Amino acid sequence: MKLALVGVGGGGSRLVDTIRGLEASGDRQLCYGHLLTIDISRTVDDDFEHVSPDQHVTIGDTHREVDEGVDGAQELAVEVVRADFPEIQRSLDSIPMRKLDGVLVVACLGGGTGSGAGAVLVERLQELYDKPVYVLGVLPAAKAPDRAALNAARSLRSIVPAADSVILFDNDRWLDPDAADVDEEYERANRELAGRIVSLFAREESDPDSIGANTMDSSDIIRTLSPGGVTxxxxxxxxxxxxxxxxxxxxxxxxxxxxxxxxxxxxxxxxxxxxxxxxxxxxxxxxxxxxxxxxxxxxxxxxxxxxxxxxxxxxxxxxxxxxxxxxxxxxxxxxxxxxxxxxxxxxxxxxxxxRIDAMQRQAVEYERSRTVQAADESD
Missing domain, CATH: 3.30.1330.20 (Tubulin/FtsZ, C-terminal domain)
Structure with a gap:
């Protein structure tokens, strides 16, 4: 299956870089180099190994409230991506969507950019292209700040109905809370997830005469994902x-x-x-x-x-x-x-x-506590 990869936010962009690296080092193809990473910041992330500078779009760099990202502010991310979407669309125009089977939007849903800008991007992609738009979403760990749970819960309410299917990865199940090196733990989790995505979607270029009756093709994956919802x-x-x-x-x-x-x-x-x-x-x-x-x-x-x-x-x-x-x-x-x-x-x-039920309860409690706090401060 040939999919354009679109990473949103710092976490989503790094995951796209990991997926592309795994694809490039093997004999299977998923995006064929057709990818884009998008982040909100006044500084450009130069840590990518497999995403070239011309495949990265920085938005919000002229917004008065943006410094180095949106610091978890989902509403600000929504405002920025809507204002700067023409710049994103110019970069999307360089991807030959007609030759691809769909788009895979990759985002960490606990962050402000991934949860806010990701939801808007999925809606716009559905308007632009007559292709399936899938989401690879990473849920925050249970020990993450309550605001991350609220961002993820809100994002799922928007993304699940808009996307053709949402593949979720639960950080809580994959991260070792006692790990000495947190960054290395996140990199390991990214590699595990990237391996599954490449194994599921990517295919080796085959001689058509050698393809057997049981060989999986893109239509089988599209049919399986067609009910939508969470995967x-x-x-x-x-x-x-x-x-x-x-x-x-x-x-x-x-x-x-x-x-x-x-x-x-x-x-x-x-x-x-x-x-x-x-x-x-x-x-x-x-x-x-x-x-x-x-x-x-x-x-x-x-x-x-x-x-x-x-x-x-x-x-x-x-x-x-x-x-x-x-x-x-x-x-x-x-x-x-x-x-x-x-x-x-x-x-x-x-x-x-x-996990989603628990995250939604955490989000409700956090919203309730913020409402109570706001009421106390106004008295």
Whole structure:
């Protein structure tokens, strides 16, 4: 799938830089270099390794209330992006949207720029292009300031109805609160998320004659995400190891003679199903009740000979049982010569998400306390 990447705010822009770096270092393509980062500041962020200066737009640099960002002020970010949107649009015009399948807006929803400017940007992109506009949103950690929870809750109310789907990443689940180096912890979380996004959306340039019947294409992903709402992603990977490890463990679970063809088929199917189970039971980008998903997609990547057709069917049937939906698509991403097999599970339009419920309660309490404080100060 070919997507333009648009990073909003400092956190969203750094994540786009990480995704582009992972894409550029491998053999899979996601944005093909078609990206843009947007931030509100009087100073330009020069820390990017994979985003060139002409792909970065600084807005708000002439606004009287802006210094080095908006300091979490969501309303100010909305005001700035609306005033400076013509400058953003000029940069967007350099991206050949007609050749792409859609746009992925990347933002940290606890910050003022990501939550405020991100919501406005999604609405404007929907007006400009007849392509799906997806959002990759990062939720603030539970220990972040209450204002971050309020920003994220407000942003979700605007972004979820406007976007074609919102893939969420819960920092609270991925960050180690006891880590000595906080910056390194955030970089590690960014790499984990970037790996899942590249595995889900990016594809290797393939010979059309070599594409099999099970090969996943962009229409399958678009169909799975089409109900909108909130999406979570699971991932698992294993090295191909004939001498032990994951494969030996699977073999030990299978009855009968392992030397015949039927046993080999069971082994391949068991290996695929075990990997899919691991992906669904791994740390999802957003912890949720999997049975609340409306649609599910599983993408298996690895050498074609390792991607068992029987394994596809058994994994799909198992996912139907676990997620309690018949809207399950399964496809492969053949990678000749790869030394690993991986599975990505996409849970679309999940509705039972305890983290969002807790964040909304935190936001309500914060708003209530601010109202009480304002009333006391006016007396």
């Amino acid at each position: 979570s992603v699971g991932y698992a990977e294993t090295d191909l190891d004939d001498g032990g490890g994951f494969l030996s463990w699977v073999l030990s679970l299978l009855p009968g003679d392992r030397g015949d063809e039927e046993s080999d088929d069971r082994t391949d199917a068991g290996k695929i199903q075990g990997l899919v189970r691991q992906a669904l039971n791994s740390r999802l980008t957003l912890p949720c009740e999997v049975s609340s998903a409306e649609r599910v997609l599983v993408v298996l990547s690895g050498p074609p000979e390792e991607l068992s057709r029987r394994g596809f069917e058994s994994a799909r049937q198992w996912l139907e049982e676990e997620t309690e939906t018949v809207e399950v698509l399964a496809g492969d991403d053949p990678r000749t010569g790869s030394s690993t097999v991986s599975a990505v599970v996409l849970l679309s339009n999940v509705t039972e998400v305890p």
